[in-house]
Amino acid sequence: GENVEQHPSTLSVQEGDSAVIKCTYSDSASNYFPWYKQELGKRPQLIIDIRSNVGEKKDQRIAVTLNKTAKHFSLHITETQPEDSAVYFCAANNYGGSQGNLIFGKGTKLSVKP
Amino acid sequence: KAGVTQTPRYLIKTRGQQVTLSCSPISGHRSVSWYQQTPGQGLQFLFEYFSETQRNKGNFPGRFSGRQFSNSRSEMNVSTLELGDSALYLCASSLGGLAEETQYFGPGTRLLVL
Numbered sequence: 001g002e003n004v005e006q007h008p009s010t011l012s013v014q015e016g017d018s019a020v021i022k023c024t025y026s027d028s029a030s031n032y033f034p035w036y037k038q039e040l041g042k043r044p045q046l047i048i049d050i051r052s053n054v055g056e057k058k059d060q061r062i063a064v065t066l067n068k069t070a071k072h073f074s075l076h077i078t079e080t081q082p083e084d085s086a087v088y089f090c091a092a093n094n095y096g097g098s099q100g101n102l103i104f105g106k107g108t109k110l111s112v113k114p
Numbered sequence: 115k116a117g118v119t120q121t122p123r124y125l126i127k128t129r130g131q132q133v134t135l136s137c138s139p140i141s142g143h144r145s146v147s148w149y150q151q152t153p154g155q156g157l158q159f160l161f162e163y164f165s166e167t168q169r170n171k172g173n174f175p176g177r178f179s180g181r182q183f184s185n186s187r188s189e190m191n192v193s194t195l196e197l198g199d200s201a202l203y204l205c206a207s208s209l210g211g212l213a214e215e216t217q218y219f220g221p222g223t224r225l226l227v228l
Contacts, residue, residue: 032214043118043204043219044157051214089157093213094170101147101170102217104157
């Protein structure tokens with residue numbers, strides 16, 4: 001089955017700097033890679049996702065890149081703000097026909113210092 | 115549209131008891147997945163239901179079970195509770211449960227086993 005590794009586990013940046021979180025996956029059949037943001041005491045919220053037919057996707061200050069050959073994908077946050085502080089999870093779908101479950105990385109706790 | 119809802123939000127039980135958690139998906143969504151979130155293990159997939167059928171199951175003991183009703187609402191049950199079952203239980207819904215679909219999470223039920 002699919003396995004997702006996420007690094008780093010904690011990341012501290014100054015406001016305005018960029019933050020990069022990296023994930024690797026094991027199953028070459030996986031074709032959907034979402035990123036979720038979870039603030040303390042709240043539900044995970046989808047912030048961006050990418051499907052395997054594209055290499056990069058951008059939404060304002062957030063971008064995700066995917067390298068299918070190397071089986072890794074990354075989240076890039078530019079011009080970080082204190083409200084970006086949260087735990088970020090990457091995930092890959094456990095592809096098996098129509099089965100829709102996600103395998104998550106262990107999470108990255110991002111702290112943005114003002 | 116209303117988001118995914120879960121009840122109850124908090125539960126305190128003692129070892130050996132059983133518990134039932136409820137999840138109402140976004141209107142029109144037919145797939146419901148359940149995840150267990152703990153500080154040590156992160157987000158782990160429990161099972162997924164689509165059209166009242168369990169299609170996929172994670173690596174959890176048989177004490178964890180679930181079901182889905184004709185209106186797509188889902189329940190999960192944990193019997194003979196153990197201390198290690200203390201966790202945040204999240205459900206997520208998607209439209210058709212396809213492997214590439216976005217999953218939307220509910221707020222979770224926080225279970226404490228004493």
